[in-house]
Amino acid sequence: MNRINSVLLLVLMIQVFLVAVVYWPQQEELVADPAKPLLAIDRAAVAGIRLEDDQGNEALLQRVAGRWQLPARQDLPADTALVERLLRVLTEEWHGYPIATSVAARQRFEVASYRFQRRVTLLGDDGAQLGTVFLGTAPAFRRIHARSDADEAIYSIAFNSFEAPAHDAGWLEPRLLQVQAPRRIQGAGFALAQTDSGDWRAANGATPEPRELEALLVSLANLQVDGIASEDQQRSLAAATPAFSVRAVAAAEERNLDFYQLEGEHFVHDPRHDLFFTVSAYDFDRLQTLDSARLNGRP
CATH class of the missing domain: 2.60.40 (Immunoglobulin-like)
Structure with missing residues (x-):
């Protein structure tokens, strides 16, 4: 009886060994080269x-x-x-x-x-x-x-x-329509020009309120496009009227920026490009809410 038990135990051990060999999770052979880029390309x-x-x-x-x-x-x-x-x-x-x-x-x-x-x-x-x-x-x-x-x-x-x-x-390059160091700026209700001495003057000769002028210059210098309008939006915007426009002349170029609202989204168009681009509500609002009276030097 003991001999039979010993044989059965031996058979069981052999079966367990075979199962372990066949089904035990195998370690994958890994490439031991940590100093290797994904693509060896210049x-x-x-x-x-x-x-x-x-x-x-x-x-x-x-x-x-x-x-x-x-x-x-x-x-x-x-x-x-x-x-x-x-x-x-x-x-x-x-x-x-x-x-x-x-x-x-x-x-x-x-x-x-x-x-x-x-x-x-x-x-x-x-x-x-x-x-x-x-x-x-x-x-x-x-x-x-x-x-x-x-x-x-x-x-x-x-x-x-x-x-x-x-x-x-x-x-898309997000800085595509930014205006750096403009010399003249025109918008709804205001027109500003920089003198040779670097001072800004409104069309009436008055000095713009500094904080409002700074807000305008920063808004133009940091304007970012974050996408391209869809084909359906492109067609709708082509037939729409801008919510407001800003014209800016820098030393080497002129920017004519038309801003639009459509179904809760905000867009900008520059005639140099056929496409309408999406902008954030923040960039749109800070240009739309500028105070033209303060830019014209009035309280």
Whole structure:
């Protein structure tokens, strides 16, 4: 009886061993190279960037004469700081040791060629693909999973998906319509000009109230566009009347800015561009609520 028990115990131990060998979670073989960027590409060779998301949206950036622009949006300038941040993360920064390499992990972290949140492709001068990175889920605040299409290693990098938008408006240079150091400004109920000595005078010769003048100059210098009106909005705005307008002349250029309200949103248009741009309610309001009497030097 004891012999039978011993045999059964031995058989059981063998079965447990086999189960452990077959089903025990396997450690993935990780690439031990923490000093490796996602793409071994010289940033100077990058002439274009194509970004896609899982909804079929796409953005295209091109570098022309050293400047990044949006070819699908009348070659409007792109946000250089945002572009450089993306390129630095993809081609220069070291992201430590990879966290996984398996096919299952690619799908789970959404960095597979068929399942991703962002696909970022760097292009050369001739349009040839230099490399592609897939951006996936966020494991923690301000971090995201990423994988190069030429590597199995998956990394957790310090980046956010909103820093790589797959729509042109997200790359627009926000300072596009800012007016720096104007010499003349005209708006609803006021007209100001700067003298050769640097003083400001209203059309009636009076001195503008300093705080109101400062508010006007700061508003123009810090005006930011934060997007592009949709096609339906573009059509509606083209037939609408501006809520107010500001004309500003600087040393090298003139800005004619028309501001609009439409269904609770705020827009600005500059005749130099065919498009209407979205602005914040804050930027809109601080220009609309300027006191023309104080700008004209009256109490």
